[in-house]
Amino acid sequence: MPVIHDLSSLPYAAYLRPLDEELGHDGDHSEIHLDAVELDEVAAAGSRFSESAMTAVTFTGGTYDQVRLDDVWLSRCRWIGGTWGEAQLLDTTILDSAIAGVQAYGSQWRRVTVQGGKIDSLNLRGARLQDVEFRDCDLSEVDFGGATLINVTFPGSAVRRARFDKVTVKKLDFRGARELDVAQGWDALRGAVIDHDQLAEAAPALAQVLGIVVRG
Numbered sequence: 001m002p003v004i005h006d007l008s009s010l011p012y013a014a015y016l017r018p019l020d021e022e023l024g025h026d027g028d029h030s031e032i033h034l035d036a037v038e039l040d041e042v043a044a045a046g047s048r049f050s051e052s053a054m055t056a057v058t059f060t061g062g063t064y065d066q067v068r069l070d071d072v073w074l075s076r077c078r079w080i081g082g083t084w085g086e087a088q089l090l091d092t093t094i095l096d097s098a099i100a101g102v103q104a105y106g107s108q109w110r111r112v113t114v115q116g117g118k119i120d121s122l123n124l125r126g127a128r129l130q131d132v133e134f135r136d137c138d139l140s141e142v143d144f145g146g147a148t149l150i151n152v153t154f155p156g157s158a159v160r161r162a163r164f165d166k167v168t169v170k171k172l173d174f175r176g177a178r179e180l181d182v183a184q185g186w187d188a189l190r191g192a193v194i195d196h197d198q199l200a201e202a203a204p205a206l207a208q209v210l211g212i213v214v215r216g
Contacts, residue, residue: 003093003113010073012051164188174198
């Protein structure tokens with residue numbers, strides 16, 4: 001599906017309203033627009049957001065475990081730390097945003113597009129990602145350990161020092177990534193697809209994993 005880049009183009013744009021209540025545990029929020037707000041150490045575990053938009057929102061710390069984002073559009077947002085354990089992202093778009101040091105272990109992502117921006121030290125251990133695209137992103141030290149990756153792609157993205165130990169892979173495609181640096185878990189990536197240039201760059205690491213000794 002094409003990515004919507006403009007807030008006014010959202011099918012539910014005409015119904016959006018500012019949030020008129022504080023975020024808290026188990027909140028249910030529909031058709032809201034959060035704009036240019038700073039959420040510092042908010043405890044909103046179990047909350048649900050549907051058919052909503054967030055622009056220039058900063059999440060600093062906080063507890064968002066088991067939060068559900070269903071058909072949510074986010075642009076120019078920042079996540080700094082905080083826990084999003086077992087969160088659910090469904091039909092969600094994240095544009096030109098930054099994620100750093102977020103604990104999102106056991107989360108579930110389905111039909112999610114992340115385009116532009118930077119992702120640093122994101123903990124996705126044990127997560128399940130299905131039909132997820134990281135497009136034109138900079139990903140550094142993202143931990144996919146033990147995750148299930150189904151139809152996940154990285155076109156135009158730089159993947160640096162990523163960990164893939166004990167992942168389950170179904171249609172994981174790295175072709176088109178402008179960098180591919182796997183810090184751990186090459187042996188778990190059976191079935192993943194890479195291109196010829198990536199294979200050449202990864203050859204020393206693959207040889208080491210396979211116990212192949214290369215001597216000139």
